[in-house]
Amino acid sequence: MPFSDPMADGPTIQLSSNRAIAEGTTLEEIFFICNQVRKKNTTTPIILMGYYNLIYHYGISNFVKKCKQSKVDGLIIVDLQPEEDPDLMVELIKNDIDLIRLVTPTTNIDRLKTILSNASGFLYYVTITGITGQKSADMDELKKSISEIRKYTSLPIVAGFGIKNKNHVKEICKVADGAVVGSSIVKIIEENINDTNKMMSIIDNFSKDLKSGTFL
DSSP: OOOSOOTTOOHHHHHHHHHHHHTTOOHHHHHHHHHHHHHHOSSSOOEEEEOHHHHHHHOHHHHHHHHHHTTOOEEEETTOOGGGOHHHHHHHHHTTOEEOOEEOTTOOHHHHHHHHTTOOSOEEEEOSSSOTTSSOOOHHHHHHHHHHHTTTOOSOEEEESSOOSHHHHHHHTTTSSEEOOOHHHHHHHHHTTTOHHHHHHHHHHHHHHHHHTTOO
């Protein structure tokens, strides 16, 4: 969900948000796309990722109802802390929609326990301290951190930030249950913005290559 101040994102995704906003992309259009995707694919989960201001401005109850109607399975709200999410949680639980929480390399055990309260779907482990699309993870630290987190939850752990290619995915999936690649795909869109067919072909091949990295 494009936002004017995506503070956790690097230049590539910041620019993509600017492009989307400039073209007039709205939440209504995003919900429409979700519905269209679900008509063609009934099994792949649909997760919306973004910032809480968009939801608050739209209206929490209305937003969650639209998510339910649009077959959205979960939300990743980058800047929403557990202490500030009770109003949203009530609506999500009522509508059986997951709130996927983020854990970082600096999260201590006490904070982890707070984050895990009402967490569902999976945990999103932020592999680096920084913004999206920049440096890559330290694999030794990643393994240590994820092993520690698994002591406190049975939720799947999916790692993101700084994951750019099949080799990164392969290494990540040795210790995590999945990998998130965002900026690299958005960069393909940026570089082929005027040639949709070429863009989609490159993304298709790149995604298949990334997927091959999950087969250990």
